[in-house]
Amino acid sequence: MAVRTAPGKWPVLGHTPAMLRRRFAFTSALREHGDLVRLYLGAKPIYFVTTPELTHQVLVTDGSAFEKGAMFDKFRPFVGNGIVISSGAFHLRQRRLIQPAFHRERIAHYAATMRAAVERLTGSWRPGQVREINDDMQALAVTITGEALFGTEFGTAAIEQARESIPIVIRHGMIRALSPAFVEKLLMRGNRQFDNAVVRMRAVVLDLIARWRAEDTDRGDLLSMLLMARDDGGDGMTDDQAYDEVVTLLSAGIETSALALAWLFHEISQHPDVEARLHAELDEVLDGQPVTGDHVPRLTYTRQVINETLRMYPIWILMRRTTSEVDLAGATIPPGTEVTISPHALHFDPRSFPHPDRFDPDRWSARRADSVLRGAFVPFGAGNRQCVGNAFALTEMVVTIATVAARWRLVPVPDRPLRVKYTSTAYPARLSMSVVPRT
Structure with missing residues (x-):
């Protein structure tokens, strides 16, 4: 299959509030030019894959022939070489060390911690x-x-520092990743905030790591598991490696869950029929009891609502770089070539999701979900690069929704319209809602 070269230039991504699909229409339009589309960043070619089949090939079938791409290179100086950024044998080692911390039995244990945090908020x-x-x-x-x-017990200072610093790291880190290199050297207030947040976060996490090593005690938290983990040679993580993974887990976990939950409450407020079915399921399954890990797999419609939210509000693009020669759609792609996937374009492709602008949780019912092609829905990536904490995030979302919606309805405030800003995805910059007790 021939590679098509799309006309036009790479778009400038702004922050003007607009409809999500209009803002990211550029990548959605690429499917009109073929399954594999070549663009140019200056003189350098970059390839877009536009079909679920090619997406699955890049992420799963030929996943070992790819590493993270140019966008992720921009994150390494401040996120380090954590599991999201690292490549090759080191990435595989770190993933194997981290994976046990997200075993389903551990996640079920965290469900009580999640519920307690939601109850304190509400x-x-x-x-x-x-x-x-x-x-x-x-x-x-x-x-x-x-x-x-x-x-x-021991992590209060780190949690408080994360509450202050991680949102700054996420927000300004994405701006840096999407901006020319010289921007991060400018004497700007945002750059100072970002640099200071990184310094503060590093100091408090390394202090906590030092305290743990001095006590050498399993406290049942993720950090304990990271520091106790050993590879096949009996070696564990260094302090710097553990720090990189902590900041990676904080950054990736917080952004995905926070965005999905905010947009979910917005969407169900716009769809009374969805809200009514969600409440009915919660009332039936929970029967007035607090949600636990055992309830999570039984809340099937709740998880359908989550999937539909993740479909409609994904990240804009994922970048990969070939480490060896790869054949894509009949084209030979040499090593060192940037290949890009747009989860947003895939999730709004009417060939995979009819009426893609419609918020329809029923598209994730057992009957209909089976027809979704592999590679068409990639909210957490796929293959050896799939988010290691995806089950944790999904459990967090279910527990949060169940705890909030069992007691409250969130209703839009008419004189405070939704405001949206855009970087790698759509962020609700202001989502004002009135809390109304359920009767």
Whole structure:
């Protein structure tokens, strides 16, 4: 199959609030030019894959022939060589060391920690109070991930620092990744905030690692498991390696969960039929009891709502770089070539998802979900690069929704319209909602 070269230039990504699909229409339009499309960044070619089949090949079938691409290179100076950034044998080693911390039995244990954090948040709500749900979900995600990583007895300082610093690292880190290299050297307030946040976070996490090594005690948190883990040669992580993984887990876990939860509450507020079915399932399955890990697999419609939210609000692009020669759609792609996937374009492709602009959780019912092609839905990536914490994030979302919606409805505030900003995805910059008790 011939490679098509798309006309036009790489788009400039701005922050003007607009409809999500209009903002990212550029990558969606590439499918009109073929399965594999060549663009140019200056004189350098970059290839877009536009079909689920090629996406599955890049991420899974030929996944070992790819490493993270140019965008991720920009993250390495401040996120380090954590599992999201690292490549090759080192990445495989780190993944094997980290994987046991996210075993389903461990995640079921964390469900109680998740629920307690949500109950503390919602316990402060008052009937009729207006909340900025985007801020609440961001703070909640920091608390849940921080408590799972550091525990509550010794990790208070680290959790507080994460609450202050990680949102800055995520926000300005993405801006740096999408900007020319000279931008990060400018004497700008955002650059100072970012650099200071990295320094503060590093100091408090390394202090916690030093305290753990001095005590050498399993406290049941993720950090303990990271530091106790040993590879086949009996070696564990160095302090710097453990720090890189902690910051990676904080950054990746917080952003995905916070965004999905904020958008989910927005969507169900716009779809009363979805909200009614969600409440009915929660009432039936929970029967007035607090949600536990045992309830999670039984909340099937709740998970359908989550999947549909993840479909509609994914990251814009993922980049990969070939480490060896690869054949894509009949074209030979040499080593060192950037290959790009757009989860947003895939998730809004009407060939995979009819009426893609419609919020329809029923498309994830057992009957319909089986027809979705591999590679068409990639909210957490796939293959050897799939997010190691995806089951943790999904459990966090279910527990949060079940705990909030069992007691409250979140209702839009008419005189405070939704505001959206854009970097790698759509962020609700202001999502004002009134909390109304369920009767």
